[in-house]
Amino acid sequence: MSTVLETPELTALRAAVSALGKRHAGSGTPRDYDRAGLWSEAAKLGYLGVNLPTEYGGGGGGIAELSLVLEELGAAGCPLLMMVVSPAICGTVIARFGTDDQKQQWLPGLADGTLTMAFGITEPDAGSNSHRITTTARRDPSTGDWLLTGRKVFISGVDIADATLIVGRTEDSRTGRLKPCLFIVPRDAPGFQRSQIDMELAAHEKQFELTLDDVRLPAEALVGDEDAGLLQLFAGLNPERIMTAAFAIGMGRYALTKAISYAQTRQVWKEPIGSHQAIAHPLAQAHIELELARLMMQKAAALYDAGDDLGAGEAANMAKYAAAEACVKAVDQSVHTLGGNGLTREYGLASLITAARVARIAPVSREMILNFISHQSLGLPKSY
Template sequence: MTFGFIETDEQKELRASVSALGQRFNYKDYVLPKARRGEPLTELWTEAGKLGFLGVNISEEYGGGGAGIYELALVQEEMAAHGAGLLLVVVSPAICGTIIGKYGTADQKQEWLTGLADGSKIMVFGITEADAGSNSHQITTTARRDGDDWILTGNKIYISGVDQADAVLVVARTEDSKTGKLKPALFIVPTSADGMTKTAMDMDIIEPDHQFMLFLDQVRLPATALVGEADAALMQLFAGLNPERILGAAMAIGMGRYALDAAVKFANERTVWKTTIGAHQGIAHPLAQVKIELELARLMMQKAAALYDSGDDFGAAEAANMAKYAAAEASIKALDQAIQTHGGAGLTAEYGLASMLGAARIARVAPVSREMILNFVSQHSLGLARSY
């Protein structure tokens, strides 16, 4: 386990191996053409699974690498540094794999973790609702008992990759028989379940993964679909949200590295006056600032992952939120500056930087918005009064 941010030989070897895969499935030759056609990165996902990269955080008992979120974030960062970050890594092994690994039954672990580890199964995550947004306490998707079964009714929005998934880990709410209050609970819902329908959303960004609205109309599930306890899911839910933020930060940092590398390469080759444009401080200094800010965000991401893997849940939550904030800002700045360095060429399809800017911009909004992170830091880190 890494605490001082000096990586072990095994971690360095993992970086090199993932980087080699990223070079094979790079942004310009593989990812961007697939994204323009609206096709998922199936070949990359399959190969990453075969090489063991998708399951590095899953127990060896179920075919995983037995490592931690640090290593999974490492995988995501290195893939994204070649423009080949995998959105489904954030939800399938990071969120769902973590939650099932910690709270699932022996049968649930056996059924799902092996497949999540090698990529042969994909599970996505369903929490967001149109009328709830960042307020998860306002979720209206409900689960009620019917004998030994559960009946789910409600809707979800912005659910990534449902068309590629075998199941959705749905956050619903159950009624406490003593108080009548609704409490969050987690259910594994097969994508083939009767009563669940998906509708693709018309997004205005170039991405290989699609977003969906889900409608749950009296979806009947067996008792075995419940993950953990019916009234303990808030704790279980946060077990997956910290890894989500760490992996989101890793993807943003990787995209920032990709943009910076592209800008530096262009600045070292492009000559307009007597020397390359990279010799001019108007070009060099903004790129140097981007480098510094990416490295700072990366350090906070590594800290968050190390804290999470050590079992420090509160420390990890604070660091994960800060890492996600810093990584989003640094990534967007890197893409914007890379486009500016290229001048008009930065807006052409040949370089593909403008198309990536939309993807980088997502990091300010999801998986948690910049404003909600500032709320968290204000309240929990600074001790200021809660504003919401």
């Protein structure tokens, strides 16, 4: 399902990824596919690192290509959530701001799937207010090492990640204020502990709370410039929003495909139920809204890949908002179309009722996006 915004190369990539997803998903549900097997094959085909530089084994593309891959895998019923984190956030940040040694150490593995990196920003007492992050990093004057202390929560895939890119804060020697910085923390670093959060959501990727108790890191664990602050952070957060939109659009398309197939064949009276406007029109509306969200996602990706961080920030937030709303509506209407069958494991839709809400909540809530648009785009005053 290509669009007028796509080049022939992107259309070919979409078709190839769609075929891969359908091969792995088969007739199962989003909980049944072999995640490790799909991750490995997608990596071998170059899909996981399609956004990373060619000199490190990547495809030399951008977030436009990577979001397309995630969308198509989701539409086939086998989304890879860690694509949002490992190549999109961590890979992008290291490619843009990492040292030569960090690039050599991490990018080839992130591109070929042999290495995975998680991302830790959310904290129990900070929520959406990144200025309240309390994970702090201080230097050991005797060695030059960094010592990290703090907590993180709702961090995806830490158990399968080789390291976690942690957002901490250091003290500005001139002002005394804390400023955000990024650190690569290996999974086996002493003092770095994780505990799994018991989630109602059924997903391959587990959620964890992290505790950092004076985790000692070498000086070279710092990614980029200590004084770059929010510039480096948002270099990863904008791709995260675009990829979340792709995740939501793929999920919505998957649900809608199931509902359309059912509406075409389910017959209660003389005609299939899809011939009735009460069934057909809500599905058509859900399709329209998913397509509109995809256009905004493609705009956001194009702006980001062109280096327009400011424009990409606005568009990425809009895309994430639109995709989340469209996904929730598509899933709800699909389940409703199937009636009781929509709640059975056989059709694989019931679990999406919970999963679809994730895109509304993470990585930033729809209310905070509306705050951003009202303040930054419309110039309205803040209420906080």
